Amino acid sequence: MKAGCSIVDKPEGGGGYHFPEWAYKTESSPGSRQIQLWHFILELLQKEEFRHVIAWQQGEYGEFVIKDPDEVARLWGRRKCKPQMNYDKLSRALRYYYNKRILHKTKGKRFTYKFNFNKLVMPNYPFINIRPNGVVPQSAPPVPTASSRFHFPPLEPHSPTEEGPGRFAAASLLPPHAEPALPDPERKAEPAELEESAADWRRELLAPPHAAAAAAGPKRKPEVVLPLFSRPGMFPEHPHSPFAVSPLPGRPGVLNVPISPALSLTPTLFSYSPSPGLSPFAAAGSSCFSFNPEEMKHYLHSQACSVFNYHLSPRTFPRYPLVVPPLQCPVPLEEQPQFPIKLQPPPAGRKNRERLESPEGGTNSGNSKPEPPRVKVEPAPDKEEEEAEKREEEEEEEEEEKAAVFARPAAPAWAPVPAQPGSSGEENVEKQARDCPGDAAAQERREDALMPPKLRLKRRWNGDSRQEMPEEPRPNGIWHLPKAVAAASDT
DNA sequence: GTCGGAACAT
DNA sequence: ATGTTCCGAC
Numbered sequence A: 001m002k003a004g005c006s007i008v009d010k011p012e013g014g015g016g017y018h019f020p021e022w023a024y025k026t027e028s029s030p031g032s033r034q035i036q037l038w039h040f041i042l043e044l045l046q047k048e049e050f051r052h053v054i055a056w057q058q059g060e061y062g063e064f065v066i067k068d069p070d071e072v073a074r075l076w077g078r079r080k081c082k083p084q085m086n087y088d089k090l091s092r093a094l095r096y097y098y099n100k101r102i103l104h105k106t107k108g109k110r111f112t113y114k115f116n117f118n119k120l121v122m123p124n125y126p127f128i129n130i131r132p133n134g135v136v137p138q139s140a141p142p143v144p145t146a147s148s149r150f151h152f153p154p155l156e157p158h159s160p161t162e163e164g165p166g167r168f169a170a171a172s173l174l175p176p177h178a179e180p181a182l183p184d185p186e187r188k189a190e191p192a193e194l195e196e197s198a199a200d201w202r203r204e205l206l207a208p209p210h211a212a213a214a215a216a217g218p219k220r221k222p223e224v225v226l227p228l229f230s231r232p233g234m235f236p237e238h239p240h241s242p243f244a245v246s247p248l249p250g251r252p253g254v255l256n257v258p259i260s261p262a263l264s265l266t267p268t269l270f271s272y273s274p275s276p277g278l279s280p281f282a283a284a285g286s287s288c289f290s291f292n293p294e295e296m297k298h299y300l301h302s303q304a305c306s307v308f309n310y311h312l313s314p315r316t317f318p319r320y321p322l323v324v325p326p327l328q329c330p331v332p333l334e335e336q337p338q339f340p341i342k343l344q345p346p347p348a349g350r351k352n353r354e355r356l357e358s359p360e361g362g363t364n365s366g367n368s369k370p371e372p373p374r375v376k377v378e379p380a381p382d383k384e385e386e387e388a389e390k391r392e393e394e395e396e397e398e399e400e401e402k403a404a405v406f407a408r409p410a411a412p413a414w415a416p417v418p419a420q421p422g423s424s425g426e427e428n429v430e431k432q433a434r435d436c437p438g439d440a441a442a443q444e445r446r447e448d449a450l451m452p453p454k455l456r457l458k459r460r461w462n463g464d465s466r467q468e469m470p471e472e473p474r475p476n477g478i479w480h481l482p483k484a485v486a487a488a489s490d491t
Numbered sequence B: 001g002t003c004g005g006a007a008c009a010t
Numbered sequence C: 001a002t003g004t005t006c007c008g009a010c
Helices: A037-046 A069-079 A087-100 A191-195 A198-206 A209-216 A293-307 A350-355 A383-398 A425-435 A438-449 A453-461 A482-490
Strands: A054-056 A063-066 A103-105 A112-115
Touching: A037 A054, A037 A069, A037 A087, A069 A087, A087 A103
Parallel strands: none
Antiparallel strands: A054 A063, A063 A112, A103 A112
């Protein structure tokens, strides 16, 4: 049944440029990560059309309620070409997000979940406002309103030669009036429909039944609607696609890496999130609303282009901290480290400090002893800290987070960065992103601390090592015994 | 309903 | 890695 489910091939890597695999894993790329559920949820949440299916919970930050589980499941199933999808399965996927701290359940409220916006989206969706009745219908976390008024400076477009279908056409940003009707829940996906490219799924989702039916015939060109954030002249060459121009400077036809502010919703990427020190919202955890206007400006700019792409790959942005569409991009892409993160020395966090005997502990290529057991033998976690974290979490979950999500105390090990005259904001931000991975790492450990040891183990075994597990030469496959390990740790 | 383990798929 | 599918337990 998958035959019909077309996916957009990943861009051909011409020009000899090689991008890391993850870079291709945009929403529509083949493979396991076409689109992530949380992402999809966010999209639905964003659209007025689906208000009756899923909607933000008024008054609860990041909380949403699935009003029609079956329909959501159906939409998800259609999106993923899983006709057998149902709420039971979908919710299972949702539950996996608990551990990742992307979501959690709102206890006692059926079909109600809550995004962990404070830690996740907040710093990455600076442009989304909660405007339940606004044009951006279903909103998102309440962020400083500056975001909504921000406008993009002209970007330097490169000429994308092969855009493929406008797979990320701005349909998700359609104004509510565009497609008011819900698709007929009964309507089955017909082959022709399934043949549609990823670009069409939105249209399909959004389209009223008759329109969708029409789509089954000769493919009519989707009416591309300008996104909210799009402005005339923004991308003169491709006025109707906000994604026509890659934020990545000058890489025509190679890869229009979608830059996404959504980014680090996966644990793996947490550490790469814009550091709190870099983001005005950074603070995600703490004094979120007191930010330096300059920083704000720079930050907004650096993320500007990501914004209308925010529903693209959540993986892109954080790893390309240096290639954000620049006011001025001093470092040519090819000179930038492809995997800047991996080059970063382990943060000097508490745990790492313990084991960091040598100051240069970052690269241990010469080390003959990888000492893998260290990871397996999870020492009893720091009780106090864990307790504290647990308390914090309980507070959050059980007290319905009456403590504002933003009020979370985060003791950053970094210092606020003075605006550097002479260097662009991006530069600043980016540099910090490079130089100060520690804070993110610290947060990582906090997150880990929040987690039961078993889960922590799991995360690590799942490759979610991050700073906890420095890049070490590991014997092939030997460590890949997650279940065994989990079991072992259980007994 | 909700949860999470397990096996499996992509 | 991120689900999907199934399922027993609560």
